[in-house]
Amino acid sequence: AQSVTQLDSQVPVFEEAPVELRCNYSSSVSVYLFWYVQYPNQGLQLLLKYLSGSTLVKSINGFEAEFNKSQTSFHLRKPSVHISDTAEYFCAVMNTGFQKLVFGTGTRLLVSP
Amino acid sequence: DADVTQTPRNRITKTGKRIMLECSQTKGHDRMYWYRQDPGLGLRLIYYSFDVKDINKGEISDGYSVSRQAQAKFSLSLESAIPNQTALYFCATSGGTADNEKLFFGSGTQLSVL
Numbered sequence: 001a002q003s004v005t006q007l008d009s010q011v012p013v014f015e016e017a018p019v020e021l022r023c024n025y026s027s028s029v030s031v032y033l034f035w036y037v038q039y040p041n042q043g044l045q046l047l048l049k050y051l052s053g054s055t056l057v058k059s060i061n062g063f064e065a066e067f068n069k070s071q072t073s074f075h076l077r078k079p080s081v082h083i084s085d086t087a088e089y090f091c092a093v094m095n096t097g098f099q100k101l102v103f104g105t106g107t108r109l110l111v112s113p
Numbered sequence: 114d115a116d117v118t119q120t121p122r123n124r125i126t127k128t129g130k131r132i133m134l135e136c137s138q139t140k141g142h143d144r145m146y147w148y149r150q151d152p153g154l155g156l157r158l159i160y161y162s163f164d165v166k167d168i169n170k171g172e173i174s175d176g177y178s179v180s181r182q183a184q185a186k187f188s189l190s191l192e193s194a195i196p197n198q199t200a201l202y203f204c205a206t207s208g209g210t211a212d213n214e215k216l217f218f219g220s221g222t223q224l225s226v227l
Contacts, residue, residue: 046215
């Protein structure tokens, strides 16, 4: 079975500051890793994913995450956040042999002016 | 039009009532899922279906049932609703030829059980 831990339930940050949202996972088998974002009153959207290859993956809106197998982590970072990045961010893991997605509890990113 | 459509968007019901949440998709995906979202708990999988004849329980299936009426339709039923089933419910699909592992979510159904 897989599990995901997001220790920070809420991260407040000022606009243009850097941010890191932490994610650790547990699995006895190989996994795919994902970050999904949920804007207010909307469903979830895929932000970025790690399947294989380069351990650093990037989104089109400036976020990036690095897969660290030894630390079983997949932290999300952005060097300079915008007000529009205010949302809830979910880390998720999927067994490569079984298409069932397991989510973490989410981190609410609050960007203020 | 949305690719994954959930109806209703909001529902208020009373304890003991039977209620059905519906999900339809135009993406042609084989796989469909039902999740519930609770504050501080993230999303938890209720049921999932990999094709019309395949139904599987997720981590919190007690008190729920599902029906996969067609490839495009996957409904979730609460046989006798109780207050702790108050939550935001999401339907999702996956399984296209590209991005096979990516889930596409509906806009959610907010259910309140009084």
